[in-house]
Structures are given as C-alpha cells and as structure tokens.
Amino acid sequence: NMNSLFLNYYNQIVNDKYLLIHFDEKWLDIPDVNINLAAQISSLQKNLHYSLILTSYNNNFTYFNNLKKNFTTINFSNDKINFRIEKDNNKIFILENMSLPLFEKFISESIFTITCHSGLAIHICGANSTHYVDIVNKNVIGWIDCWIPKNTKYSRIYKTDLSTIFKNIEHLTK
Numbered sequence: 001n002m003n004s005l006f007l008n009y010y011n012q013i014v015n016d017k018y019l020l021i022h023f024d025e026k027w028l029d030i031p032d033v034n035i036n037l038a039a040q041i042s043s044l045q046k047n048l049h050y051s052l053i054l055t056s057y058n059n060n061f062t063y064f065n066n067l068k069k070n071f072t073t074i075n076f077s078n079d080k081i082n083f084r085i086e087k088d089n090n091k092i093f094i095l096e097n098m099s100l101p102l103f104e105k106f107i108s109e110s111i112f113t114i115t116c117h118s119g120l121a122i123h124i125c126g127a128n129s130t131h132y133v134d135i136v137n138k139n140v141i142g143w144i145d146c147w148i149p150k151n152t153k154y155s156r157i158y159k160t161d162l163s164t165i166f167k168n169i170e171h172l173t174k
Contacts, residue, residue: 002102017051024059024118030161034062034066038071074096133169133172136156
C-alpha cells in the first residue's frame with residue numbers, strides 16, 4: 001500500500017517537516033540557475049530550519065546535475081531505492097524518478113510544494129489541501145489563472161533572479 005511505502009521512505013530519508021521543490025524545464029529561463037541554485041537552496045534550508053525535498057523526473061539539465069553534486073540523491077526505480085546518506089547536509093534530499101503515486105504522497109505530506117507551474121503538482125496540491133507556491137513569468141498570468149483549481153491554497157512568486165525568488169520563497173514559507 002502506498003501509505004506504508006511512503007512512511008517507510010519518509011522515516012528512512014527525511015523524518016522531519018519538509019518543503020518540496022519540483023524541478024523541470026521551466027527553471028531554465030531563470031538567470032544564474034546553473035551557477036547559484038545549490039547555494040540558494042542551502043541558504044533557504046538553513047533559514048527555515050526544516051528539510052527540503054527536491055524532486056524531478058528524467059531531468060538531465062545542467063542546473064539539476066549541478067544540484068546532484070551537492071546533495072544526497074536518491075533515484076527511485078519501480079518505487080524501490082538503494083541509497084546511503086553520503087553528503088554532509090542531511091536536511092536536503094533529491095528524490096528523482098518517483099512513481100506518480102509516491103510523488104503524490106510526498107507532495108500531500110509537504111508543508112509547501114513549490115514549482116514553476118507544474119500542472120500535475122498544482123492539481124495534486126488542490127486534491128490534498130497542500131499549499132502550492134507557483135513561480136511564474138508575469139506575462140503568462142492571465143493564461144495560468146484559468147488553470148488553478150479553486151480549492152488550492154495558492155501563492156505566486158514572479159520569475160526574476162534566483163536570489164529574489166528564494167528570498168520570496170523564504171518569506172512566504174516562514
């Protein structure tokens with residue numbers, strides 16, 4: 001059952017309140033994402049004092065490969081994992097290639113889920129009453145507004161520079 005599978009991984013990996021950040025191709029247009037993302041994530045975690053779960057699926061972009069050099073990465077295959085905590089910081093984890101049911105469970109148990117408008121994530125948040133933080137370009141707001149489920153706890157951050165985005169995330173999630 002998915003609840004026991006989730007709890008097994010949660011207890012082994014995180015065992016803490018966490019914020020989930022999902023990474024995909026929509027992060028590519030943020031300036032300095034290839035250079036400063038890991039530092040911004042580390043700073044956010046230190047300032048918030050709880051864990052960060054970073055998720056992605058089949059992400060081979062440079063910025064994401066750079067993240068994997070800095071944080072413990074756990075790759076799921078058929079909801080089975082093999083891992084040991086190798087990096088110094090055990091409050092930031094990359095969980096990649098999870099099945100959809102397991103991804104849904106991690107989102108549903110997060111304090112906040114943050115993405116650059118992932119349609120799947122926003123609907124999962126709406127179905128689970130999880131607070132969703134949307135990082136978007138100002139010029140697409142009219143289009144995006146019609147796709148936000150009415151039952152979603154929703155906050156928006158505009159795409160600017162990485163530092164400003166992460167200051168806004170910190171402000172919203174404190």
